[in-house]
Amino acid sequence: MKGAALRSAAAAVLSAAAAAFPQTAQCGIAVTFPAQGAKLPCIEKCHCIGAVEPGARLEINGTEIKPYRTGAFIAMLGTTPGATNTLVFVSGDERLERSFFVSGPQEKAAIPPPAPVSNPDADERVEKPWRAYKAKANVFMNRVRSLPGDGESLAFLPEGFTVQGAPMKDGKNAAIWIDGRFAFIDSSRIAECGGDLPDRSKAAPDISEGFPEKPSGKPAGSIKILIDPGHGKSDTGTRSPHGWCEKDANLAQAKAIRDELAKAGFDTVMTREDDSFPALYDRPLQAYSMHADAFISIHHNANPPQSDPRTARHTVAYASNGRGLELAKAIQKHVAAALPGVKNKGAQTASYAVCRNPAVPSCLLEIDFLNLPEGEEAVFFDTERRERVAKAVVRGVKDWAGLE
Ligand SMILES: [Zn+2]
Secondary structure (H helix, E strand, O other), X not given: OOHHHHHHHHHHHHHHHHHHOOOOOXXXXXXXEOOOOOEEOOOOEEEEEEEEOOOOOEEEOOEEEOOOOOOEEEEEEEOOOOEEEEEEEEEOOEEEEEEEEEOOHHHOOOOOOOOOOOOOOHHHHEOOOOEEEEEOOOOOOOXXXXXXXXXXXEEEOOOOOEEEXXXXXXXXXXXXXXXXXXXXXXXXXXXXXOOOOOOOOOOOOOOOOOOOOOXXXXXXXXXXXXXXXXXXXXXXXXXXXXXXXXXXXXXHHHXXXXXXXXXXXXXXXXXXXXXXXXXXXXXXXXXXXXXXXXXXXXXXXXXXXXXXXXXXXEEEEEEOOHHHHHHHHHXXXXXHHOOOOOEEEEEEEOOOHHHOOXXXXXXXXXXEEOOOOOOHHHHHOOHXXXXXXXXXXXXXXXXXXXXX
16 A cells, blocks of 8 residues: 555554544644643653644644654654743644743752661661551552662561561651561551560561462463553553553553463453553452462553653563563563564563562563554554464463463
């Protein structure tokens, strides 16, 4: 197809996508980023994404920008820090102005002093005497850390688990003793409970007990997989040039993965099947409570304003621990192969809330960049692409589980 035929074909798939995933702006020029009135950090350039009618011409501040086949566009623009910046978009008879503020260098936040790492005297650092405390929230929220508000995850306390603790002087964290070690937890996650003072050497609970590292030897039908479409409801995630939301892209891709896994005989469940928002920590809790064999969170990426989506583009999988990383590696190998031309950043470790589960192998896929026209924005209208990625995920899960 060429010229007008190509444009009308593009317009047809786009109007079908627009009906399923409505964009917010319904005029000839839609600008997704920067938003009107946005306050951006101190940067000297920023990307701008949006869409015009397929085939239409576009000028931004008098410079012609060539939109993609779908009408989506990307431009990199110089900015003036410390000032309101205005962009004027012209496409045919349409004219749109967009103003946003770019912070000046003096508005950069002061760097806070580093948190103390060594602990010369535990008693010096707490506000009140040591007492018995019990964990009161979801086990994955009750994360014990090696540093206040930071550091590595040392343990996860099931609700009702008691420890010797005391509030810290910073008001945000509590100190506790676990395995004979001075450690930290968010103070909102524990409550004083009275009773005997638990021993400082009390062992950290092993919440991975009874959970295999891998479902080796099990047939697909007894392997339970929880698929998590990231974000939902008012948490939209990132946006595509046409203004479509990541939460919808994640759901569409997750359903395709669920369907392919089901076809391969796996026992599959979703954290959400519609535009709802399961609380962040309820997602790993669901995997834990249902004794899932694997948890896979589906996301689509975007890059910071000062970088160009065209060069930032990559595919990557994240995990937080060894058993998650094995799953992430197996899946990412096939997902990357299904996305030729997209840079593969492989499987990496990162401390995401949905991946920290020490019991259920968990990973988070950032499949591609949603703010890229003809990149992952296509997830909204290209069912072949969704199925290709879904089949790749299934191949990865099968490799990981030692099937076929
Ligand atoms: Zn996301």
